[in-house]
Amino acid sequence: xxxxxxxxxxxxxxxxxxxxxxxxxxxxxxxxxxxxxxxxxxxxxxxxxxxxxxxxxxxxxxxxxxxxxxxxxxxxxxxxxxxxxxxxxxxxxxxxxxxxxxxxxxxxxx
Amino acid sequence: xxxxxxxxxxxxxxxxxxxxxxxxxxxxxxxxxxxxxxxxxxxxxxxxxxxxxxxxxxxxxxxxxxxxxxxxxxxxxxxxxxxxxxxxxxxxxxxxxxxxxxxxxxxxxxxxxxxxxxxxxxxxxxxxxxxxxxxxxxxxxxxxxxxxxxxxxxxxxxxxxxxxxxxxxxxxxxxxxxxxxxxxxxxxxxxxxxxxxxxxxxxxxxxxxxxxxxxxxxxxxxxxxxxxxxxxxxxxxxxxxxxxxxxxxxxxxxxxxxxxxxxxxxxxxxxxxxxxxxxxxxxxxxxxxxxxxxxxxxxxxxxxxxxxxxxxxxxxxxxxxxxxxxxxxxxxxxxxxxxxxxxxxxxxxxxxxxxxxxxxxxxxxxxxxxxxxxxxxxxxxxxxxxxxxxxxxxxxxxxxxxxxxxxxxxxxxxxxxxxxxxxxxxxxxxxxxxxxxxxxxxxxxxxxxxxxxxxxxxxxxxxxxxxxxxxxxxxxxxxxxxxxxxxxxxxxxxxxxxxxxxxxxxxxxxxxxxxxxxxxxxxxxxxxxxxxxxxxxxxxxxxxxxxxxxxxxxxxxxxxxxxxxxxxxxxxxxxxxxxxxxxxxxxxxxxxxxxxxxxxxxxxxxxxxxxxxxxxxxxxxxxxxxxxxxxxxxxxxxxxxxxxxxxxxxxxxxxxxxxxxxxxxxxxxxxxxxxxxxxxxxxxxxxxxxxxxxxxxxxxxxxxxxxxxxxxxxxxxxxxxxxxxxxxxxxxxxxxxxxxxxxxxxxxxxxxxx
Numbered sequence: 001x002x003x004x005x006x007x008x009x010x011x012x013x014x015x016x017x018x019x020x021x022x023x024x025x026x027x028x029x030x031x032x033x034x035x036x037x038x039x040x041x042x043x044x045x046x047x048x049x050x051x052x053x054x055x056x057x058x059x060x061x062x063x064x065x066x067x068x069x070x071x072x073x074x075x076x077x078x079x080x081x082x083x084x085x086x087x088x089x090x091x092x093x094x095x096x097x098x099x100x101x102x103x104x105x106x107x108x109x110x
Numbered sequence: 111x112x113x114x115x116x117x118x119x120x121x122x123x124x125x126x127x128x129x130x131x132x133x134x135x136x137x138x139x140x141x142x143x144x145x146x147x148x149x150x151x152x153x154x155x156x157x158x159x160x161x162x163x164x165x166x167x168x169x170x171x172x173x174x175x176x177x178x179x180x181x182x183x184x185x186x187x188x189x190x191x192x193x194x195x196x197x198x199x200x201x202x203x204x205x206x207x208x209x210x211x212x213x214x215x216x217x218x219x220x221x222x223x224x225x226x227x228x229x230x231x232x233x234x235x236x237x238x239x240x241x242x243x244x245x246x247x248x249x250x251x252x253x254x255x256x257x258x259x260x261x262x263x264x265x266x267x268x269x270x271x272x273x274x275x276x277x278x279x280x281x282x283x284x285x286x287x288x289x290x291x292x293x294x295x296x297x298x299x300x301x302x303x304x305x306x307x308x309x310x311x312x313x314x315x316x317x318x319x320x321x322x323x324x325x326x327x328x329x330x331x332x333x334x335x336x337x338x339x340x341x342x343x344x345x346x347x348x349x350x351x352x353x354x355x356x357x358x359x360x361x362x363x364x365x366x367x368x369x370x371x372x373x374x375x376x377x378x379x380x381x382x383x384x385x386x387x388x389x390x391x392x393x394x395x396x397x398x399x400x401x402x403x404x405x406x407x408x409x410x411x412x413x414x415x416x417x418x419x420x421x422x423x424x425x426x427x428x429x430x431x432x433x434x435x436x437x438x439x440x441x442x443x444x445x446x447x448x449x450x451x452x453x454x455x456x457x458x459x460x461x462x463x464x465x466x467x468x469x470x471x472x473x474x475x476x477x478x479x480x481x482x483x484x485x486x487x488x489x490x491x492x493x494x495x496x497x498x499x500x501x502x503x504x505x506x507x508x509x510x511x512x513x514x515x516x517x518x519x520x521x522x523x524x525x526x527x528x529x530x531x532x533x534x535x536x537x538x539x540x541x542x543x544x545x546x547x548x549x550x551x552x553x554x555x556x557x558x559x560x561x562x563x564x565x566x567x568x569x570x571x572x573x574x575x576x577x578x579x580x581x582x583x584x585x586x587x588x589x590x591x592x593x594x595x596x597x598x599x600x601x602x603x604x605x606x607x608x609x610x611x612x613x614x615x616x617x618x619x620x621x622x623x624x625x626x627x628x629x630x631x632x633x634x635x636x637x638x639x640x641x642x643x644x645x646x647x648x649x650x651x652x653x654x655x656x657x658x659x660x661x662x663x664x665x666x667x668x669x670x671x672x673x674x675x676x677x678x679x680x681x682x683x684x685x686x687x688x689x690x691x692x693x694x695x696x697x698x699x700x701x702x703x704x705x706x707x708x709x710x711x712x713x714x715x716x717x718x719x720x721x722x723x724x725x726x727x728x729x730x731x732x733x734x735x736x737x738x739x740x741x742x743x744x745x746x747x748x749x750x751x752x753x754x755x756x757x758x759x760x761x762x763x764x765x766x767x768x769x770x771x772x773x774x775x776x777x778x779x780x781x782x783x784x785x786x787x788x789x790x791x792x793x794x795x796x797x798x799x800x801x802x803x804x805x806x807x808x809x810x811x812x813x814x815x816x817x818x819x820x821x822x823x824x825x826x827x828x829x830x831x832x833x834x835x836x837x838x839x840x841x842x843x844x845x846x847x848x849x850x851x852x853x854x855x856x857x858x859x860x861x862x863x864x
Contacts, residue, residue, distance in 0.1 A: 012334050014321045014352050017745050017761060021178035024757065025162075031760050043355060043803050051803075053355035073119040081165055083175045083321075083331045085338075088114065 003108050004065055006079070007095040008057060009086040011103040015040065015055035019078035019087065026066060026077035035062045036078050057087070059109050065089065112174065115167040120151075122168055124607070124666050131155060135166050135668045136609040138592045139599045140245030141544050141573055142186050143179055144748045146324045147246075147599040148172045149669065150180065152611045160187055160593055160612045169669060170299045171604065172329060178745055182757045187591055187614060191574050191754050191818060194615025197586045204563070205581055205824030214616055218627055220585050221541075224567035225259050225631070228539040231566075234260035235500060238525055238537050241266055242544035243274060243551065243749065244326065246597055246608065247589070249482040250620035251543040251571070252519075253489045258624075258631040259541070262501035263520040267545040270522060270553035271844035271851035273445040275326050280511060280849060281454030284705040287693025288475040288684060290467070292437040294332035297474070297603050297674040302339065306676060309336045310471040312433035315345045315353055316457055317368060318441020323743040325441065327601040333439065344429060346371065347443075348739060349768065349810055350803035359422075359429055362805045364724075365739040366447050366855035367416040370717035372456035374412030375427045377404045379463050384431030386465025393679065393691065394462065396702020396713070403714040415717065415725070417805065435471040436464045443854050446741065448721055448843050450850030455703065455715035462699055468684075470676050475684055477654055478672055481600025483518060484652035492635060502528050502537075509848020510709040522552075523842045529561045539567040543620060544589065546578040548836070550750040550814045553851055555836035556792065571623065574754060577816050577830040580823065588617045595619030596641050598649050598664065604671040605649075605657060607664045621645065711846050720855035721843050722789075724807075727857070734789050734857035736773060740835045741813045741853055750814035765833040767796040767811040769860065770804045777860045784863040787811055789856055792837030795863050809860060811835045 015038055023035040036059050043053035057078065059065075066076035070089075074080065079087040088095060092108050099106060111117065125134045131153045139147040149169030153162035163183040167174035186192075196217035197209040212220075228236050239255035241248040243266055252264045266272075282289050292313065298304040313333060320330030333353070337343070343357035346368065354360035363371055379385045380401055390397050409423040416423075430436055438461040444453050466472035490497055498504075503521025506513040512521050529537040540562065552558040562568065562582045570579040571587040579586055590610075594617055597608030610619070618626075621641045628636030638644035646661045657672055664670065678684040679692050691697035695704040707713035719726035724737070746758040753759070767787060769779065779785050781800045786793050787809070796811055804810060813836065817829035831837070838858060844850050 012338060014331070014334065015745075016321065016331075017178045018176060018181065020761075021181045021757065022176070025181050025184070031756065043350060043801070045802060049359070051350055051355035053350075053352055073116045075114045077164075079114065080167075080174055081176045081181065083177060084334045085112070085173065085175070085331075 002091045004090065004110060005092045005095055005106055005108045006059060006065070006076070007088040007090070007098055007104065007106050009104050010054055010056045012084045012086050013055040013057065014084050016083045018081045018083050019057045022077040022081040026069070027062070029062070033062065034060050036060060056105065059107055063109055065109050111167050115174065120167045124668050128153070131161065134609055134611045135168065137599050137606040138163070138180055138183070139597070139608055141242070141247055141589065141591060142748065142751050143245070143592070144324050145244040145327055145601070146329055147327070147601070147606055148176060148180060148329070149606070150176065152593050154611050158612050160184055170301055171296070171606070171669065175331065178761070179748060179752055179758070182755050183593070185755055185757055187593065189574070189754060192614070193573070193575055193586055193588045194617050195588060196616065199584055201584055204584070205827070207580070207823055209586065214618065217585060217587055218630060221569055221627060222630060224539055224569065224584070228566060229260070232536055232538050235263060236536050237261040237539040237541065238263040238265065238520070240264065240540060240542040240545045240547065243267070245544060246592065246599065247544040247620045249485050250624040251541060252486055254624045254628055255541065256486070256493060256497050257489050257635045258628045260497070262498050263525065263537070265520050265522050265525055267547040267550060268522040268526060268552035268558050268841070270839070270841045270853070271450070271849050272517065272519070272522065273450055273849060273851045273853060274442050275445065276517070277445040277450035277847070277849040278440060278454045280847065281451060281458060284703050285455065285458055285694070285700050286475070288477055290473045291328065291476050291602065292439040293471050293474045294336050296329070296332055297476070299604070299671045306470055308435065308471045309339045309341050310435050310437040311341065312358070312430065312436045313341055313343045314430065314436055314438045314461065315343055316438065316440040317346060317443025318439065319347070319351045319353065319743065320439055320441070321353065322745055323441065328439065342433070344426065348805045348808045359426060361418050361422055361426060364415070364417040364805070365443070365737050365808060366720040366723060367717065368444065369449060369453040369456040369715060370407060370412040370415045371418070371423065372460050373404050373407035373715060373717060374409045374423050375430065375460050376456070376463055377407050378409060378424055378427035379431050380404060382427070384427065385463040389465030389467065390463065393467070393698055395694070395696035395698035395700045400459070400701035400714060403716070407717070417807070430460060430464060435469065436461065436466045437471060438473045442741070445849070446851060446853040447855045448845045448850045448852055449716070449718045451706070451845055451847045452712065452716040452718065456717070459701060459715055462701065467699065468677055468679055474676065475678055476602055479600035479602050479605060480654040481598055481648070481652060484654055485648045486518070487653070488648065488651055489635070500534070505534065509844055510711050510846055512848035514709060517848070521848065523844065526558065526561060526841060529564070538565060540565050540582070541569045542578065543571040546572070546576040546750055549577045549816050549830060549834070553836055553839040553853065554791065554841040555834050557841065571620070574818070575822065577827040581827050587623065588615060590617045590619040595621065596645065596661070597621060598645050600655060603674060604669050605655060605664065606669050609665055720852050722852070722857050723855065730790065731857055734859045736858050736860060737808045738787065738789065738838060738856040738858040739808060739810045739854040740839065740856070742810050744812065747814065750816060753816060754818035765796040765812050765815040766799050767809050768799045768801055768804045769809045770806040771800045771802055772806055773809070774798060774800045777862070779860060779862055785860050786863050787835070787838060787858050787860055789838050789858040791840060794832065794834050794837045796833050809858065
């Protein structure tokens with residue numbers, strides 16, 4: 001079976017929570033239940049003028065990549081609504097070809 | 111459409127079926143929600159119930175994206191706290207949960223009774239309408255006030271000094287003769303594929319965090335689209351934001367010192383001959399006077415005032431001047447100081463010196479889509495000049511620009527003064543739509559509360575029982591959310607439809623209520639048979655929407671982009687008389703402002719200290735050693751909205767203030783502690799977030815907090831006074847123009863709460 005996953009260009013993730021909320025609404029998750037969760041790196045001072053402050057959405061074990069949506073010809077709810085347009089869904093072989101710049105991460109989900 | 115979307119699934123029809131569900135393409139423009147008007151798909155079931163909302167992939171406005179607040183729309187529409195039937199309450203029961211459900215007809219009769227009572231006793235001008243900020247609910251109450259009640263008095267929640275966008279808009283009007291916005295390619299349907307377009311090389315992001323705020327029709331993530339294509343950022347903010355952390359350069363300034371920084375940047379650009387000579391010499395007025403003024407603002411002088419280093423100011427000026435195409439995305443911090451006019455002028459001047467005016471990717475003139483003011487003007491015109499007569503704030507006592515009638519609304523401070531003193535006449539009735547002043551935007555909240563409590567009659571039209579409604583209202587009219595009403599979205603490009611897809615209880619659209627009440631009170635003026643007919647009239651008779659379109663056509667097209675042109679000042683398309691240049695007194699961009707000069711204001715940009723600051727009141731500063739800035743936005747809330755949504759409160763349960771760890775240590779405060787913020791005006795309690803992103807010596811506190819889960823009745827009023835940051839702000843400290851207030855430039859001290 002082809003492995004599917006999510007490619008995240010986290011250089012541009014602003015931490016807006018749309019992925020988390022879209023997932024909660026799609027799956028009807030309750031308080032404390034997450035299909036995807038943002039990790040926050042920083043904000044840390046690297047030196048006087050530079051800061052490290054990144055977000056990285058991470059799919060949880062509840063994530064099925066929105067199988068129902070895929071079957072209906074759609075993309076996962078998080079990919080659809082990501083405000084920074086940093087998320088892509090697909091077979092991991094295809095996604096891997098798109099890792100052409102630094103600060104990207106590829107999740108093999110299922 | 112993005113590659114990931116299947117055009118067979120996401121059809122371009124305005125409405126289509128997907129299995130058992132009907133999908134409607136339209137836009138969501140408040141309430142609830144922000145200024146933006148994002149393109150959405152509303153999914154309704156066979157009973158007409160809203161079951162889902164998603165972003166519309168076929169929209170070039172937002173490309174299918176949606177923020178967390180809109181994603182929670184179904185939760186908001188069917189929230190158990192929502193009020194969906196009209197209710198009345200005896201005046202003596204104000205503050206107590208003793209409401210009686212009535213019919214909409216009874217509610218209308220009651221409004222008319224209140225209006226007549228007030229008019230007989232004091233005159234119709236003693237009625238004041240109010241509306242929440244920048245949403246699709248700001249013109250209806252105003253038009254009803256003018257045309258139905260016969261009062262010119264309206265305002266937006268007693269925001270002191272009208273200090274949200276009005277000062278910047280006014281400054282642009284005075285300096286440029288038009289409104290200008292940052293060009294992210296949003297003005298054409300082809301966006302980045304538009305042949306004439308190119309992305310900015312450098313964004314000047316000054317005093318705002320647009321990815322969170324999406325203020326004034328500007329979708330913040332458009333900046334991210336440009337960054338992805340190579341745009342860089344220069345950010346000015348007291349706090350390091352995500353954008354600062356990803357900027358080429360950022361400066362952390364003391365709140366209230368922005369004008370000094372901007373003028374020092376101009377100083378360097380001129381001293382080092384880094385400005386655009388062609389633009390300044392051919393298209394600007396008053397450069398010599400401007401040059402003289404900025405000589406006073408040396409980087410050394412500004413560095414001391416702004417709490418940034420002198421070298422950084424030189425570096426900033428060189429970066430901006432050499433960047434190529436720059437654009438300006440400025441925010442409410444510019445307005446929320448007493449000296450909003452001087453500050454707006456100063457920051458605009460930085461952009462002017464680069465010459466990036468009305469060019470692709472620059473700071474571009476847009477006079478399209480002021481639906482709200484157009485409709486107001488259309489109605490006012492029909493009523494003749496009498497309707498504006500004696501509007502509160504027009505008597506010359508409320509600043510130079512208010513004195514010559516430049517403001518679109520009554521002056522908040524004049525309303526407050528009239529209500530308190532009866533001069534020049536009393537204010538006795540409030541008709542409030544989607545605004546909850548002393549919960550949210552009114553400075554000196556307790557004072558405003560005291561005034562509201564004394565009114566003879568108060569009508570609140572809203573979605574939920576707010577603290578304002580619980581404290582003062584005699585009548586509550588339940589309002590429709592965006593998906594429950596027909597409308598038109600204007601405010602810059604493009605024009606968008608607002609389509610009613612469902613009905614909840616008796617909740618009524620602002621337009622519908624205005625028309626039904628208006629018909630009863632002034633049938634000659636409100637002659638339209640229904641809302642679509644009225645909206646069609648409005649859309650086709652607007653000065654700033656030169657598009658002839660029926661409502662049906664708009665609904666079918668969903669989004670209509672008018673043709674956008676660049677460099678209009680070079681082709682005679684900016685001035686009212688068709689001549690080349692700008693729509694100002696001199697016909698040029700005015701670095702020396704004739705309009706300000708003519709009304710006795712300083713014609714040149716300037717820095718002055720806030721009324722209370724480390725330098726203007728050193729003794730007070732000893733007592734209150736932190737600069738307090740308020741009102742920064744959160745992802746989860748639009749001002750005081752969304753507090754009852756469990757989903758949003760899971761992300762953001764409590765009111766937060768941010769403080770530098772060094773300041774926190776001095777105050778004995780640890781992460782997560784509840785702490786009291788206090789100054790000479792009042793105090794409130796918020797939770798501390800310690801972060802070295804915050805400039806040392808400054809704290810930033812959230813606004814708009816109330817707790818729908820707490821006791822609704824007096825004296826609690828949903829815990830309104832516990833965390834109300836406007837207990838620490840003021841009213842009536844506007845600048846010489848009549849605009850500006852110190853929401854972001856107060857002093858305070860902080861200590862651990864018991």
